[in-house]
Amino acid sequence: MINLRPLPSVIYFNQLFTAIVKLKRFNPHSTIISLFRQLELYGIKPNMHSVGILANCYCHLGRVDFGFSLLAKRLKLGYSLDSVIFNTLINGYVHCDKLPQAASLLNKIIKLNYGIKPDVVTYNSLVRGLYNSGSGDEAQRVLTEMLESNIAPNVKTYSMLVDMFCKDGCVDQAQSLIKHMTERGVPPNIITYSALLDGYCLRGQMEDAENLLHLMAENGCEPNLHDLPEIIGFMQQTTNVLYGIKPNMHSVGILANCYCHLGRVDFGFSLLAKRLKLGFPLDRVIFNTLINGLQPDVKTYNIMVKGFCKKGLMSEVAQVLRIMEEDGCPPNDRTYNTIIRGFILGNDLSNALYYRDIMVGKGFKADAATFSLFVGLLSSENLSDSKKDLLQKFIS
Structure with missing residues (x-):
């Protein structure tokens, strides 16, 4: 870009450097500072956005003092001070774990009355610092201060606080906060829900966790794929016999x-199978x-029916049939033939004939496997005459 004539505006360089800053894994801050110095050598003067980018880079490198030195540069260039540059400096203190200095700077901005008002970004920086240090009470105080100053917290503010409360085991407070944010018209997002889900799991409130998963699905907030393995690992750990749970x-x-x-x-x-083994019905x-x-389609349901019939779980089969009808996926001939064979193998001929009548009423016929099973039973010496009469009805 510096080889172009005429030289591009500083605006284009700002856009480029802003994009590079986002590549945090490459630690680009020192590189950007160096590139800005080169631009000045080529006669490209920085504007207020350039100064903001530089201040942000210095703060990420832990040199908030150099960030402050840019306030004078900004004024020298003819730009007034605003909340953006101070938010950058406050965020720099938070990034360096210097919360007292961050709070002190905020108080000075308010007291000196520069005409600059803290906004939600300012307070989110403080909340994040308190969140990282585990200072739940202080974070709650900052939230109260925001509300008293008519600064509306956003979903990011609430999500950090919910996560903090849940990690401290204060799930009830987290629930109250979610109720509060919803009442103020700030809907929870996937981060908020995931924090509460972790809190439920940590407290062993599995019923609440399951209900929350369904609520998330209803609200279009599916669990993050990165979070699911952690949830599974936690669940398996807490249900391990070693823990006695x-x-x-x-x-x-x-x-x-x-x-x-x-x-x-x-x-x-x-x-x-695990659920049935524990004595819980499906x-x-x-x-x-x-x-x-x-x-699913009817093939999917048929796989489930076949699996239950194989295990002799015929009451569960009836539930699957009910669900199929309710979901507008009616059973087909294969479904009924599988069920009939399941009842025959379970020595329950009356139910086998009951479903045979339903099958015929729906216009389906017995397949070769079902028919041969009936014929084989008729020739069995272990079958009573009364049961043979029932089988004869099926064949006739």
């Missing part, structure tokens, strides 16, 4: 939900969790 139906539900979000519906299905919630992970 037995999983309940809600903890199994949360695990199933997380696995489905990670695309591992197969692991989710494996938890059905319900619509667990089915919906797995179904949402699969985006």
